[in-house]
Structures are given as C-alpha cells and as structure tokens.
Amino acid sequence: MRGATLAATLAIVPLTAACGGGDGDADPRRKQARVSVSDAPANGVVAPAKVEVIAGLTGCKPKIRIDATELRQGLCHTKEVDYLITTFPTDELKETWLDSASGYGGEYLVGTRWIVSAQPQMLDGFRDKLGGTIRQLRGFGPAAEPSAS
Secondary structure, three states: OOOHHHHHHHHHHHHOOOOOHHHOOOOOOOOOOEEEEOOOOOOOOOOOOOOHHHHHHOOOOOOOEEOOOEEEEEEEEEOOOEEEEEEEHHHHHHHHHHHOOOOOEEEEEOOEEEEEOHHHHHHHHHHHHHHOEEEEEEEEEOOOOOOOO
C-alpha cells in the first residue's frame, strides 16, 4: 500500500512541475536545488504542516487528493491559480519527495514538512504568507532550446 501511494504521488509530480520553467542550465548532473533567500513571513506566522491550515493562510479551502501515512495533499482552486499543498510527517519524507521531483524540475515553496507547488510567479506571495524557501529543482536532460525564427 505504501508503494502504491508513493507511486501515485510521483505520478502527480509531472503535473505540478509543469508550472515551473527551466533556467537554461542543460547539465543533467545538476539536480540539486538552488535555494533562494527566504524572508520571514510578513505576519510573523510560520505555517504548520497541515494542509487545511496552510490552505487557509493562502486563502482557499483545499480538496484533499491524497491522505496517506507518507503525505497529505490538497488541491487549491482559486480565480487566479490552481496549486497543490503537500504535507509530510517528517522532513526526511519531504526531502525524498523533492529528490523524486527533481527529475521534472520546477520551482517549489518548501517549509518545515510542507511544499507548495504553484506557478513560479505565485510563490513569492505565498512565501510572504507562509515563510519557507523557494527552491529551483533541476530537471534531467537537455534544457529546451529556443526556436530559430
């Protein structure tokens, strides 16, 4: 059952990572995350690792998609954007999820035992509300080449 849950979660990663863009680095060996500087949230509150609380701080009521021992994941749907909030019982499971997602690339807002997957332009606003660090994950394979016109 645990393997099936993890497999289902990893199947979702390409969908959430599709919101992120590459930065032109074509080196497939560089899958490590680049970490941006994280400011403290504007209201001084650091979000706990609970999908419903994090969603409330971002202004939505989540639809829970995965409720498993390894993680919980909720989908937030707003007028502006859809995004995923994933929480973990331990930081080790969170890092395992990020290692798996690194193959797809993209940007994520990462906190203590939680991750928000959203379009990159939304992550700064979420960071102001939740805290955390924006991480750029490197995908595998060559970066997309600009088309010649």
